[in-house]
Amino acid sequence: MINRNTNNRSxxxxxxxxxxxxxxxxxxxxxxxxxxxQERLGSSSSPAQIAPKTQSIxxxxxxxxxAAFRKGQYLKALKLAKAQxxxxxxxxxTLIGRxxxxxxxxxxxxxxxxxxxxxxAEHGDQDAQFALALQLAGGYGVKRDIKQAADLFEVAATQGxxxxxxxxxxxxxxxxxxxxxxxxxxxxxxxAANQNEARAQYDLASLFQAGSxxxxxxxxxxxxxxxxxNAGLSVAELEYGLMLYQGKxxxxxxxxxxxxxLRAAQKGxxxxxxxxxxxxxxxxxxxxxxxxxxxxxLLARQRGVSDLPLDIKIARLKKEQRQLAQxxxxxxxxxxxxx
Numbered sequence: 001m002i003n004r005n006t007n008n009r010s011x012x013x014x015x016x017x018x019x020x021x022x023x024x025x026x027x028x029x030x031x032x033x034x035x036x037x038q039e040r041l042g043s044s045s046s047p048a049q050i051a052p053k054t055q056s057i058x059x060x061x062x063x064x065x066x067a068a069f070r071k072g073q074y075l076k077a078l079k080l081a082k083a084q085x086x087x088x089x090x091x092x093x094t095l096i097g098r099x100x101x102x103x104x105x106x107x108x109x110x111x112x113x114x115x116x117x118x119x120x121a122e123h124g125d126q127d128a129q130f131a132l133a134l135q136l137a138g139g140y141g142v143k144r145d146i147k148q149a150a151d152l153f154e155v156a157a158t159q160g161x162x163x164x165x166x167x168x169x170x171x172x173x174x175x176x177x178x179x180x181x182x183x184x185x186x187x188x189x190x191x192a193a194n195q196n197e198a199r200a201q202y203d204l205a206s207l208f209q210a211g212s213x214x215x216x217x218x219x220x221x222x223x224x225x226x227x228x229x230n231a232g233l234s235v236a237e238l239e240y241g242l243m244l245y246q247g248k249x250x251x252x253x254x255x256x257x258x259x260x261x262l263r264a265a266q267k268g269x270x271x272x273x274x275x276x277x278x279x280x281x282x283x284x285x286x287x288x289x290x291x292x293x294x295x296x297x298l299l300a301r302q303r304g305v306s307d308l309p310l311d312i313k314i315a316r317l318k319k320e321q322r323q324l325a326q327x328x329x330x331x332x333x334x335x336x337x338x339x
Contacts, residue, residue, distance in 0.1 A: 065095055074105030085119065093120030094128040101131070110141025121152065129156040130164045137167075137177075150177025157188060162195035169200065182213030193224060198231035205239070222249030229260060237264035238272045258285035265296060268336060270303035277310055290317055294325030299332060 065080035078099050084092035093116050100106060101113035114135050120128025133152035136145045150171045156164035169188035172181045186207050192200035201224045207213050208221035222243050228236030237260045243250050245257030258279055264272035273296045279286050280293035294317060297310045314322065333339070 090123035090125035126156040146177040165192035186213035201228035218249030234267040273300035295328040
């Protein structure tokens with residue numbers, strides 16, 4: 001999922017293929033909940049926390065290899081997992097792949113990781129299938145093969161792997177490894193969305209808004225966008241905030257909408273920052289505060305969101321007001337580690 005800013009408008013499109021669902025070396029989705037990270041326009045989305053239903057070595061606390069891994073005893077975990085792999089334990093292959101992919105106690109080796117993931121995939125482990133698909137899609141440690149990656153996404157998706165379902169939905173939307181088929185894209189995105197994958201919920205809302213692969217439905221678009229926003233996805237907070245503010249597909253609630261816009265702005269979303277600047281500048285929902293408006297405008301403008309009316313409004317502020325706004329903007333960037 002990618003968000004692009006065009007003429008200061010929020011435009012959603014499905015990405016050709018999300019290769020950063022999990023960083024290579026991260027545990028498969030069910031082995032370790034992926035962290036919620038700040039969404040920023042123009043960048044790939046970060047994983048939302050999910051819990052696909054799979055039987056993984058990572059979910060069995062009594063498993064000695066897993067226990068060692070949890071304690072950071074990676075070499076011991078590797079030794080135990082290799083012994084288990086000789087007995088054909090599918091998740092053991094996946095754990096070994098994880099260790100090599102992350103360089104945990106051993107030298108990082110994506111080629112070796114791919115080989116172990118392939119073993120796990122052959123034994124039917126969906127986490128291994130997904131991890132190998134990611135490496136094939138990105139050409140990490142293996143020759144890039146989008147078609148084979150799509151095949152593995154589908155195998156894992158069919159078993160219920162939420163991130164594989166999400167990626168397969170994107171594959172069908174973009175025609176990478178599969179022919180473009182928005183109906184199938186909708187099908188798999190909905191599967192992932194029903195497993196609480198926030199980016200799938202966001203993209204599903206986009207399809208309902210556009211009527212792509214499914215009949216246009218503003219209420220369902222708002223429903224799924226709301227779920228993604230509640231999961232903390234900042235681009236969804238922006239979109240759902242606007243829906244609430246304008247009463248599109250959902251009962252109008254300008255206060256809740258403005259609060260969501262502010263939440264997204266605080267996470268660094270420049271379009272949300274621009275919208276919040278407008279609210280403060282005109283005293284809409286929030287108490288009128290020209291300095292706060294200027295602060296958010298400066299932050300948004302630094303990220304490429306221009307707004308001539310706000311430029312003019314801020315140019316008319318007193319020198320000390322502009323200086324205070326600049327100081328507050330600099331402090332915000334420092335606190336949020338934004339250069």
